[in-house]
Amino acid sequence: MNAPDTLPAQVPPAPVHDRLPLSFTGSGGAYFRIWIVNVLLSIVTLGIYSAWAKVRRERYFLNNTVLDRSPFEYHADPIKILKGRLLVVSVLIVGNLASKFNPFLNLLVSVIFLVLLPWMISRAMRFRAHNTSWRGLRFRFTGTAGEAAKAWILWPIAAGLTLGILTPYALAAQRRYLVNHLRFGNEDFEVDLPVGPIYRMLLGAGLVFILVVAAFAALGISTVMFGSARAVGPDAQRMAVMSSVGFVVIGVYVGLALIAPYISVRLTNLVLNRSNLGDHGFLSQMRARRYMFIVLTNWLLTAITLGLYRPFAVVRLHRYRVEHIAMLPAGSLDDFVAVQEAEVRVLGEEAADLLDIDLGF
């Protein structure tokens, strides 16, 4: 029998830290191996394997995300995911085809998806939380579709009617919904989220966006001026107008590409720094500029390598996020207790997943 001195430092109770950083133990190379096998098997099986691939991807990221020496775990059943996926994909295909046959159906399909959005969000959160665990205890999510409808439909409509002035209220309502209904064991997550900082954040982002679009518009207009000096006839003029519109469109794309990561970072920092789980607090110290740099270089490298850099890109971004988040424990993390709960269905999660609905977690 081995000597007891080979025991890992597990026997003494974990000391109470003032800060417990999350760490990520994975690497781009290791994930690349998992990813390439996942992609190959998904293609060879005509997509059937993608359900197993998803489970293995989630497991890789959660298993390598470590808090207080314990990794997170993912428990979803691939068969259930496959069934959900098949249903959602067939609905998407039918909806997509129907909209091509008839433009009115197109509108109808959009309206149906908009109506289903809150339901999908609540189900997706429920499924994710239920299938994520830490130290043998599962997370839970108790938000309802009705409450999600307020945050994702009513508030955005109000924001639209006020020409965007109420947007921070919508963002705050969405984050509150996602955090305040999350539970771990017997403890609740809570966030105290004022709109003031969100206003400041959005104003900054808006300013950057306007500057970028204006720069591109100026570029477009100068091209038109230069072009029309020698071009004559209505055709040439129309071309000039088209090209300047094209510049503005590209400007909007670049502007959005820049402010989306900025908002993501600022909002995550804001929400986590004002969240708590029971008496335990959180700390998130991501830097917007660094994060934007990672996102943009990831895009560039993924495009250059025709997609092969993608697993490295995903790991790089995930690592940055994880390693800038820490828990501020009020005491030992050994005292969470399980609470009984019912089984959770997969459908909303798959719908949200396939429609690329970003819940920001």
Next chain:
Amino acid sequence: MAGAAGIDARLFDGQSSRPVPVRLQVAGAGVDLLFLDDSGRRERLSLADLRWHEPLGATRRVDLPGGRSCEVLQGPALSAFLAASGHRERAITVWQGSGHRVLIAIVLLLLVGFAGYRWGLPLVARAVAVALPQPAVDALDGHVIDALDKTRLLKPTGLSAARRAGIEAAVAPLLAARSRPDPVHLHFRDAPDIGANAFALPGGDVVVTDALVKLAPDDAHVAAVIAHELGHVHYRHGLRNLIQASLLAAVVSLWTGDVSTLATGGATVLLNSAYSRDFEREADDYGAALLRKTGQSPLLLADMLDALTRQAVKDGKIDADAADGHWSDYLSSHPSTPERIERLRRASAS
């Protein structure tokens, strides 16, 4: 017990987040679970009770009976324990662990991707297009033509009723000579933005522009172009294109993931244009065969292609390089006109 492999672990009972230090010890055909806390308990488990999760992180998880689980640090000690307990890894774990097997996966992926693009996608699109019932296909075009009429793209025709009747009469034998009588409606429209052209809609209706009719020396030439369009209808090219484009967009966006939709759209158009070139050749061959069947020469179509290309160059729709079939042909949806005319000449000679 001396010499038997053992490993330390943290046990979680599924009821609380408190870790319990334990030791797993291979013992004969089973495993002993020794509690290293004050209780000093010990349990006998069979190997089948231990459900090892895929090794993905720095710690590996094993599920035990009763909703309990253990976290074990990865390393040589765990490997020795697993070897001693007779645990066999799943094939997927072995594949990922080996460098040259991963390389094989990459090569296979490239082969499958190429084969899928070259043969798989057209096959699937054709199967779906053929499987679609005719009424559904017919319904498609009613909406498309209505939608097009509402835009400024298509305007009411300026052709006289007599001219239209003449063309309809020239087309009638072609329609009758087809092997499969798909319903085809001819639509005459004035379309200054499109220029001299004819196109088949996904559902099988054919639109002919006034400019094309004016460009043609006689009705037989217009009918020859329509013979080509009937090829598109016969093979359901429009529908297949629609399905292919949708499938391709889905695959490209799956592959590139979070890369912007703009890049995805561009890549899809580029990849999909090659299919259209195959379709054009197929439609040319069909049109030529139809013309010969009705006792006409495929050269009628060749003449029209030549005239259409020269008109397009004159209108500034395409440049002369593209018309001659230079490299830009790779990006264009049609094969180069000289190539097509040469093909039709051969068809008329044989």
